[in-house]
Structures are given as structure tokens and as C-alpha cells.
Amino acid sequence: MIDDAAAVELxxxxxxxxxxxxxxxxxxxxxxxxxxxxxLRASVDGAGNFVATAGDGDRVIVLLGHIDxxxxxxxxxxxxxxxxxxxxVDAKGPLAxxxxxxSRVTIxxxxxxxxxxxVEEEAPSSKGAHFVLDGYRPEVVIIGEPSGxxxxxxxxxxxxxxxxxxxxxxxxxxxxxxxxxxxxxxxWSEVERRCAAFNEEKRVFDRLDPHLAAFNTAxxxxxxxxxxxxxxxxxxDYPIGDLERQLRHAAESWGTVDVHGVTPAFRTDxxxxxVRTFLQSLREMDLEPRxxxxxxxxxxxxxxxxxxxxxxAYGPGDSSLDHAPNxxxxxxxxxxxxxxxxxVIERLGM
Numbered sequence: 001m002i003d004d005a006a007a008v009e010l011x012x013x014x015x016x017x018x019x020x021x022x023x024x025x026x027x028x029x030x031x032x033x034x035x036x037x038x039x040l041r042a043s044v045d046g047a048g049n050f051v052a053t054a055g056d057g058d059r060v061i062v063l064l065g066h067i068d069x070x071x072x073x074x075x076x077x078x079x080x081x082x083x084x085x086x087x088x089v090d091a092k093g094p095l096a097x098x099x100x101x102x103s104r105v106t107i108x109x110x111x112x113x114x115x116x117x118x119v120e121e122e123a124p125s126s127k128g129a130h131f132v133l134d135g136y137r138p139e140v141v142i143i144g145e146p147s148g149x150x151x152x153x154x155x156x157x158x159x160x161x162x163x164x165x166x167x168x169x170x171x172x173x174x175x176x177x178x179x180x181x182x183x184x185x186x187x188w189s190e191v192e193r194r195c196a197a198f199n200e201e202k203r204v205f206d207r208l209d210p211h212l213a214a215f216n217t218a219x220x221x222x223x224x225x226x227x228x229x230x231x232x233x234x235x236x237d238y239p240i241g242d243l244e245r246q247l248r249h250a251a252e253s254w255g256t257v258d259v260h261g262v263t264p265a266f267r268t269d270x271x272x273x274x275v276r277t278f279l280q281s282l283r284e285m286d287l288e289p290r291x292x293x294x295x296x297x298x299x300x301x302x303x304x305x306x307x308x309x310x311x312x313a314y315g316p317g318d319s320s321l322d323h324a325p326n327x328x329x330x331x332x333x334x335x336x337x338x339x340x341x342x343x344v345i346e347r348l349g350m
Contacts, residue, residue, distance in 0.1 A: 002038050002103045004335055008078060010034055011096040011334065015085025016076035019092075021068040021123040024048060027092075028067060031099065031117055038103040040115075047131035050117035052099060055107030061348055062114050062136055063102070063341075064299055065095030065144025065315070066121030066128065070323045081331045088329045090322040091121070094144030094315025097334060101341035111349045114138075121299055124161070124261045129299035133306050140274045140310045140348060142341075143300045146317030146329075149336040150287040152278050153313035155267030156294045156301050157205065158234035162191075162247055166255035167225045181217045183254055184226045188212055190250045195232065202235075205267075205293040208243075209233035226255075233295055236265040263297050266304040274310035274348070281343030285336060294319065314341070 002010065019027035028050040035042035035052035042052040050067055069087040076085035087093070098115045107113055114136065118128025147153045164187060168180040178186075188210075195208040214229040232243065244259045251257050270291060282289040294313075304311050316337035317329045 002100045007096065007100040007335065007338060008083065008331055010100065011083055011088065011093060012076050012078050012085065014092045014096055015074075015083070015087050018073070019068050019087070020071050021120045024068050024119045028117065028119070031067065031095075035099055035115070038099070040099075040102065045131065045135075047128050048119045049128045049131065052102070052115040053112060054102050054105070055112045055349075057110035057112050059111040060114060060136055060138045061111065061345065062116065062138040062141045063098040063144065064116045064118060064129065064132070064141060064303065065098055066091050066119070066299060067095060067117035068119055068122050070122050072323070072325065074325065074327050078331070082328050083331060083334065084326075084328040086327055088327050089146045089317035089319065090327070091144050091146065091315060093317045093329045093334055094146060094337070097316055097337045097341055098142075098144055100338045101345055104342050105345045105349065108349050113345060113349070118299055126299060126302050129302040133303060136307075138307055138309055141303060141307060142274070142344070143298055143311065143313035144315050145294075145298050145313040146315050146319045146322065147292055147313060148318065149316055149333045149340060150282060151290045151292050151314075152270075152275065153292045153294055154270055155205070155236070156265065156296060156298050156313075157209070158236075158238070158265035158301060159231055159261070159263045159297050160234060160240060160243065160259060161229070161231050161261040163258045163260070164228040164251055164255050165226070165258075166251070167223055168254070170219050170222055170224050180224050180226045180254065184215070184228050187251050187255065188215075188228055188230070191230075191232075191247065194246055204295060206235045208235070208238070209295060234265050236267050238265065240264075263301050264305070266301045267293065268304065268311050272310035274312055277344050277347045278312065278314065278340070280347060281340045284343055285340055287336075287340070296322075
């Protein structure tokens with residue numbers, strides 16, 4: 001069993017090990033070592049995911065977190081009751097809480113609890129989550145993402161990447177005709193206008209959210225080129241074909257639009273055994289439960305539509321600190337989430 005002091009040290013050390021998407025092997029090896037010491041069966045699967053298992057049986061409970069982070073060094077330390085470090089919130093904190101909670105539970109016969117630290121969640125590939133799709137048929141799933149110790153996340157918006165490329169004759173600054181750069185500016189403005197029109201009187205989770213990531217121009221003196229890269233966050237059941245047609249139409253005759261990396265939005269029903277179990281565990285800890293919907297994406301978007309079982313996301317941390325230069329989680333919140341998860345796993349295993 002991993003006690004509170006060891007749990008804090010586990011997360012600090014995990015945050016100390018860089019694990020940017022595509023380079024997670026050192027952190028995975030560390031988690032395998034820690035899980036083995038805690039008495040779990042631990043290994044690395046074919047995608048490079050960390051996998052730890054407790055119990056044995058046909059009833060499978062999957063706790064799916066991710067071990068990769070975005071770039072950016074945040075020195076790992078514990079100071080004044082706060083754990084600092086890249087991944088402390090997104091999402092090494094939730095993953096460490098999974099492992100600690102499972103180490104504290106006696107799993108009854110017939111039930112198997114699997115903790116997975118997926119690789120490349122922060123990358124468009126979601127390699128780790130896609131790899132496990134065919135390997136498990138879980139009864140319930142908990143996704144390891146920051147929700148706050150008292151909140152349960154029921155859904156995530158989708159996302160699609162867009163890219164515009166265009167080229168045209170180089171124009172003098174005094175010329176009357178539009179440059180391709182001007183056309184591209186107008187194109188992105190039209191994207192934002194159409195999204196704003198769709199969003200009227202809709203709540204945040206049901207809106208289209210455009211994000212301009214890059215705008216690059218170049219010229220060789222004879223030809224001007226422009227490339228625009230961005231994305232649009234999608235609500236549930238949004239017809240992506242309509243958006244693609246609108247984007248292409250807005251650049252018709254002068255530019256080429258590529259729509260790729262489509263991740264549909266996903267939302268689960270809160271009327272199921274997993275949610276009821278979380279509510280019981282939260283109230284037992286004298287916490288006031290609340291439900292959240294997130295505007296980002298997670299591995300819930302990948303596994304939810306395939307596994308089609310009760311699923312929520314849960315974990316310590318303030319999601320506004322995701323990817324932030326001051327990423328941190330409070331020790332008391334982290335340990336509270338561990339206790340909530342311990343109660344959930346114990347009840348589910350009955």
C-alpha cells in the first residue's frame with residue numbers, strides 16, 4: 001500500500017521525469033517500478049503505455065490516465081503544501097492518484113482493476129488510447145483528467161484541424177488587387193463570423209470555438225504564398241461535413257483547404273452506476289458533488305464511443321492550470337482525490 005507521504009513523493013518524482021509526447025519511456029519505467037513495489041502486476045504494452053493490474057477476473061474496471069505532457073519545464077518540488085511540476089495537473093496527478101488508490105484496495109475475486117498511463121494523449125495521434133481499444137471490454141471506465149476533487153466530468157468537446165494554403169503573383173504594395181495574405185485574413189475572419197452566427201444563444205459546450213494557431217507568409221519576389229493553421233472545437237453531433245464545405249467554399253477559386261484530425265465530441269449520461277458510486281464516495285468525504293463539461297478533448301473522446309459503458313473523467317487539479325508555466329496541485333486536494341477514488345473502487349468491486 002502507498003501511504004500519504006509516499007503518494008506525495010510519487011507524484012513529485014513522476015513530475016521530475018520529462019515525458020513530452022513521444023518520449024515517455026523513462027516515466028513509464030518509473031511507474032512500472034512503483035506499481036510493482038506496491039504489489040501490482042505492472043508492464044509496458046505494445047504502444048509503450050504503462051499498465052498496472054490488481055485482481056483477476058472477467059469484470060474489468062479501467063482507470064485510463066495519460067503519462068505524457070506538453071513541452072515546458074516546470075521544476076518539480078513540494079512547497080507549502082503544493083506540488084509543482086509539469087504534469088502535476090495534466091495529467092500525472094490523476095494518474096498517480098489512480099495508482100495510489102488501487103494500491104489501497106483489496107480487489108475481490110472475479111474483478112480486475114487496470115490502471116493505464118497512456119502515451120501521446122497530448123498529441124493528435126492519441127496513440128496509447130487507440131492501442132487499448134481492442135484489448136479491454138471494461139464494465140466501467142474512469143478517465144484521469146483534472147476535474148477538481150469534488151467534480152465529475154461528463155463530456156468533452158471535439159476538435160478538427162484546418163489548414164489553408166494559397167499562392168498568387170507578387171503584388172506591389174500600391175497595387176489595387178488583394179494579395180493572397182489579404183485573402184487569407186478575410187477567410188479566417190469569415191470562419192470566425194460563421195462560428196459566431198452558429199453560436200448565438202447557445203451555451204459554451206454547444207458552440208463552435210475557432211482557434212487561429214499560425215499565419216505564415218512568404219515571397220520570392222515573383223510569387224506570394226500563405227499558410228494558415230487553426231482548429232475548431234466541436235459540439236456533440238456536429239455535422240463535420242457542413243463545416244468542411246463552408247471552409248472550402250470561403251476559399252473557393254484562390255486557396256486550398258485541408259480539414260483533418262477530426263475528433264468527435266463525446267458526452268456520457270450521468271444516470272449510471274459509476275456516477276452513483278462517485279456521488280456516494282464524494283458525499284462520504286463531505287464534499288458537495290458537481291458535474292462539469294470540458295471544452296477541450298481527452299481520451300474519453302477516443303474510448304467512449306467504442307467501449308460504450310459508464311464512463312466519467314475525474315482527478316485532482318484545476319484544469320485552468322493545464323499546460324501553464326506555474327502548473328501545480330495542492331497536496332490536500334490530491335490526497336482527497338485518492339480517498340474518493342479508493343471509495344469508488346471499493347464500491348465498484350463489491
